Amino acid sequence: MIHKSSILKGLVALVFILLSANSFAQQDPQYTHYMYNTLSVNPAYAGQRETLSVVGLHRSQWVGIDGAPQTQSLGIHSPLRNERIGLGLNIVSDALGPARENFVDVNFSYTIPLDANDLKLSFGVKGGVHILNTDWSKGRFQDTDPAFENNLNLTSPMVGAGFYMHTRKWYLGFAVPNFIETDHYDDFQESVATERMHFYAIGGYVLNLSETLELKPAFLVKGVSGAPLIADISANFWYKKNLTAGLAWRWDDSVSALVGFQATPGMFIGYGYDLTTTGLNNYNSGTHEITLRFEVKRLGRILSPRFF
Numbered sequence: 001m002i003h004k005s006s007i008l009k010g011l012v013a014l015v016f017i018l019l020s021a022n023s024f025a026q027q028d029p030q031y032t033h034y035m036y037n038t039l040s041v042n043p044a045y046a047g048q049r050e051t052l053s054v055v056g057l058h059r060s061q062w063v064g065i066d067g068a069p070q071t072q073s074l075g076i077h078s079p080l081r082n083e084r085i086g087l088g089l090n091i092v093s094d095a096l097g098p099a100r101e102n103f104v105d106v107n108f109s110y111t112i113p114l115d116a117n118d119l120k121l122s123f124g125v126k127g128g129v130h131i132l133n134t135d136w137s138k139g140r141f142q143d144t145d146p147a148f149e150n151n152l153n154l155t156s157p158m159v160g161a162g163f164y165m166h167t168r169k170w171y172l173g174f175a176v177p178n179f180i181e182t183d184h185y186d187d188f189q190e191s192v193a194t195e196r197m198h199f200y201a202i203g204g205y206v207l208n209l210s211e212t213l214e215l216k217p218a219f220l221v222k223g224v225s226g227a228p229l230i231a232d233i234s235a236n237f238w239y240k241k242n243l244t245a246g247l248a249w250r251w252d253d254s255v256s257a258l259v260g261f262q263a264t265p266g267m268f269i270g271y272g273y274d275l276t277t278t279g280l281n282n283y284n285s286g287t288h289e290i291t292l293r294f295e296v297k298r299l300g301r302i303l304s305p306r307f308f
Helices: 003-021
Strands: 052-060 069-077 085-096 100-115 120-134 154-164 170-176 182-186 191-195 197-207 213-226 228-240 245-249 254-264 267-276 288-296
Touching: 052 182, 100 154, 228 254, 245 267
Parallel strands: none
Antiparallel strands: 052 069, 052 288, 069 085, 085 100, 100 120, 120 154, 154 170, 170 197, 182 191, 197 213, 213 228, 228 245, 245 254, 254 267, 267 288
């Protein structure tokens, strides 16, 4: 029998070996509320809320800059009657300058209990499509390249995989959302470029500070070959399992304030504000992000509050 601590150490080592083997650039949409939007980066999370869960997110990045990123996402997932299997649907729309990218994927997970308590290991796969549309009339391009004469409409397949280990108190995951290289709009080069494989590592822990107050530190490390790693670190307080408030920091990019509350047993509302810490701070008034989560009580079960 393999000891659970050996499995955990092995998975942690695998995460950092894979991440350190590459240098990484941000191409995929980014989120401040990554701790509530886990399905968008890891298919193994499908069904892990133990009920039907619907999460919607809107992000307006770098308000005040024309053509700045605007992102909307919708994730729906649930365990099946056999609670080891989870299914999910994830839809993302990301607009940047003259381009709009849409991602639609179906997620499947299988969960293995590792001990008699609540330690579980989930494996996930995803498949879907990535759609890139451009409208060059929305930008001013000095280049006479023929590529800017006709708008693009490109559809590419997506295949990804990940794992997610968790208990009621902590979680750790690693995922590659898409193994297939696709085309995307590069705002730095102002042209269509090849999207490379992204790597995501996530983790979090819930600390009991008192009978009514808990603290959850969490992280997300992400990247793509060709640029440095991007790290998000956050710490949220959870008061009476109803109100959350905390701070987040994105390496060499921004600091964020997050608040949220459980409006009803089945509805959570969250808001995040990012303050840019780079030179872009002089040209925008920050980033706003809103998250809504709806969950349905399963027949014969209490909908118990969970932080992740």
